[in-house]
Amino acid sequence: MTTVLALLGSPRPDGNNGRAMEAVLRGAAAAGKLEVRKMLLNQLTIKPCQGCHRCLHTGRCVIRDDMDAVYDGLLTMDAFLLAAPIYFSGLSAQAKVMIDRCQPFWAARFARKTDLFSGRKRSGLLILTGGQPAYDGQFSGSQAVVKLLYKMIGVQSVGDFLAADIEARPMAQRPTDLAELFSLGQRLNRDGASAVE
């Protein structure tokens, strides 16, 4: 059984990212037994990181809010899925605020030298959509942020799925992209399952 933590960073649950995420989850379910923990970040109350550095000493964030559920999901998952729209050439605030609150994982790994995941590598997939036609730097900053997150939470990427021009050509009108997302979902489950063994 693979447990996938699926985090939606768009405020529009049935928008392009939501649709892309569903295609991935369908693929993942087709590949083997799957438990999905889906969280709509826009519906969670997650306060931004306050930069207090207390997590460096305690390994735990001092703020108690809905991020606790995300922490639990991040600790227990076998596979990680994040889908987010590009806003101002970066990740949506919903996604970025969650990522900044992952500083305790950085603290654990680099300051406290503890391995919260017992050496287990989990699999990860990033989906990013941009409304504008492709342009230089549309996705690269967000990809760099998530690459660093993966390092902190012990995730090995199965790929980044990038879709530009999503407003002119929405996900619903992209059968080839949806098929690719389905295949990536299959890989996410298979790699996640092998990480568990």
Ligand SMILES: Cc1cc2nc3c(=O)[nH]c(=O)nc-3n(C[C@H](O)[C@H](O)[C@H](O)COP(=O)(O)O)c2cc1C
């Ligand atoms: C505040 C805001 C800023 C945006 N900035 C960009 C941008 O810099 N580059 C871009 O390609 N699209 C930009 N867009 C378009 C979104 O990326 C697009 O609407 C989104 O990918 C659609 O995803 P969704 O249907 O899942 O919400 C922006 C949209 C909003 C609302």
